[in-house]
Amino acid sequence: MKNTKEVVIEKSLFLIALSAIFMLFLIAIFIFKEGTPLIFKVGFKNFVTSSKWFPLEGQFGIFSMILGTLWITAGALIIGVPLGLSCAIFLSEFVPRRIMAILKPTIELLAGIPSVVYGFIGMVVLVPLIRENLGGPGLSILAGSIILGIMILPTIISISIDAIQAVPRSYREGSLAMGATKWQTIHMVVLKAARSGIVASIILGMGRAIGETMAVIMVAGNAVKIPRSILDPARTLTTNIALEMGFAAGDHRQALFATGVVLFIIIMILNIIANYAVRKR
Amino acid sequence: MNTIEVKNLNFYYGNFQALKDIGIAFQEKIITALIGPSGCGKSTLLRCLNRMNDLIEGVKISGEVDFKDKNIYSKNIDVVELRRHVGMVFQRPNPFPLSVFDNVVYGLKVHGVTQAFRLEEIVERSLKATGLWDEMKDKLNSIATELPLEQQQRLCMARLVAIEPEVILMDEPCSALDPIATAKIEELMFELKKKYTIVIVTHNMQQAARVSDCCGFMLLGELIEFGTTSKIFTSPDNQKTQDYITGRFG
Known part of the structure; x- marks a missing residue:
């Protein structure tokens, strides 16, 4: 029974x-x-x-959008990883547990803010700031990278903190008992022991950066051309799909799905590279 | 000569007093054992000697611990420098998740030695001093945490020997090991005591009797009796010591 x-x-x-x-x-x-x-x-x-994207004339080349995606994602990681990692190290190693217990959920709340809000803040605050101080249209790769860099922070911080806290206390004690300073202990032992978790947090952050659409549409300018500097506007693969799916038909519609296929392949390749990099060391 | 002298040491975890007015002296280049039942404060006392208890939140301490006539709890002491001279081996072997080589050179790198030839020389010397060289010389690149436990514990001693401390504190260094491995580690202690002052905490009375020259018996945070090992184990002054070593409690 x-x-x-x-x-x-x-x-x-x-x-x-x-x-x-x-x-x-x-x-x-x-x-x-x-x-x-x-x-x-x-x-x-x-x-x-090819970077000729004229869907109505039957020309479908997405090279500039692949570049746009890679540039903006790389920029987001350049901003988000050092910031997130420093924050995770500080919170897990230098802040008393009681305060950590308040701060960590607060940071995780950042992940709950809708992406359109991030995009809105970027559009109203960041874009004019870039336009006035650095030149260019403001709507740019730089703006997209900064906004995405902030958006991936909760992922990186929260998972890295878990990884760092999972490092056995005995490793820290062993290091300190040999006369290592706190910082030496952190970067020579703790970060090495927590490496796979930290890399996982970066991979997840990267996934979020590549896939994010709405915030990027609002701040990156969406121009279909090969970006020459970080102040140039750019269109990513995801924003291309979102911008044009509403009115696309026939070959054009298929081309947008094809854009999705390429995005799919890029994400797979980046994941495999990242996983391989973790396992190899 | 006394390397470490403890005077009127009181220690509290929050409101719980773990050490009560301890006075004890550890002499140079001998093995001193601290014995007593679980919770008697022997590990706490050991961890006071290189200020490892600083890592625990909410502890309070009063009294003096003099290392070479300087109180290590006075304000102007450099804890990092202190621990370089007073190293520690833990209950569970805790090599770092790095290669054998990197484990041994860890302390050296921490203290600023970087020339490759010196590192290699010291690795060989330290592994020889801990009897690991023959087993490890072809495996310097293997990951230390995958070695057998006994080799891990020897490696932990090797990485201490590499920085040439003056005192080695051992917190139940054999409790995770089988009897054969324990015998090997004890042999190693005899070797090490020629150069280092050793303090060992153990709950294994036979081990204390075998390896130590002096012995302190602790109970409920107090040092009941301290003397040469032969005296403690043959004709202790205190009735409680007598009861403990004859196995009547503990």
């Missing part, structure tokens, strides 16, 4: 778990099915290396 119950529960859990994976596959298959015909029609090489 009890046995059948166990079996039923086990099987239904299995089915539910399977359905989650099944949905992931469905999404992937759907995107590829919609997107690949156009890639074959235009030619994969042409699609990713």
